[in-house]
Amino acid sequence: xxxxxxxxxxxxxxxxxxxxxxxxxxxxxxxxxxxxxxxxxxxxxxxxxxxxxxxxxxxxxxxxxxxxxxxxxxxxxxxxxxxxxxxxxxxxxxxxxxxxxxxxxxxxxxxxxxxxxxxxxxxxxxxxxxxxxxxxxxxxxxxxxxxxxxxxxxxxxxxxxxxxxxxxxxxxxxxxxxxxxxxxxxxxxxxxxxxxxxxxxxxxxxxxxxxxxxxxxxxxxxxxxxxxxxxxxxxxxxxxxxxx
Numbered sequence: 587x588x589x590x591x592x593x594x595x596x597x598x599x600x601x602x603x604x605x606x607x608x609x610x611x612x613x614x615x616x617x618x619x620x621x622x623x624x625x626x627x628x629x630x631x632x633x634x635x636x637x638x639x640x641x642x643x644x645x646x647x648x649x650x651x652x653x654x655x656x657x658x659x660x661x662x663x664x665x666x667x668x669x670x671x672x673x674x675x676x677x678x679x680x681x682x683x684x685x686x687x688x689x690x691x692x693x694x695x696x697x698x699x700x701x702x703x704x705x706x707x708x709x710x711x712x713x714x715x716x717x718x719x720x721x722x723x724x725x726x727x728x729x730x731x732x733x734x735x736x737x738x739x740x741x742x743x744x745x746x747x748x749x750x751x752x753x754x755x756x757x758x759x760x761x762x763x764x765x766x767x768x769x770x771x772x773x774x775x776x777x778x779x780x781x782x783x784x785x786x787x788x789x790x791x792x793x794x795x796x797x798x799x800x801x802x803x804x805x806x807x808x809x810x811x812x813x814x815x816x817x818x819x820x821x822x823x824x825x826x827x828x829x830x
Contacts, residue, residue, distance in 0.1 A: 625712030628662030765815030
């Protein structure tokens, strides 16, 4: 895709940041984070794998099958010689257990194991972004506020102006956020995971139905790293290039 350089302008600011050290477990909120070629450092670098995966055709245990996975709260720890797992998990009792500790695997259930994913495992692309306006818009459609964690983004952006679903217009653009540059590649096609309440684990199929009906099943955007760098809450989101 050819892009043309134009005067940069501020599209908004970073309202919140999250990574998900273990796929489908709870988010880890961040004040700042380094972004590498394969997404946020520590993001989705581990997953729970089903030993009977051949019968299902999909290896990972996700919120679709186990909504209660959101009750496990992982924290990424910079790896060193003394901590090979690089992740601890706070379980429902409040205890923190190393991810690879056999006690933690027993908390999950039988026929499950933990797998390390060195470059992360992402549904489509390594960066996911959504705006506060989009969260408010889908909440208005449903007639009830919606928790942003239903959509499991890495970056929540408070966009400038009052335009609804503003990130749709950013597809094909290059953005600078902090010292990181990213390309917005496509709109994010949603699945049944958005129906799962991130606090209670209960399902509300009206959420995905509304997105399918009004938004072509798409909400938020996916992107990829153009230049690694550091992003912090409060950083400006600057449009650098857009499709010609």
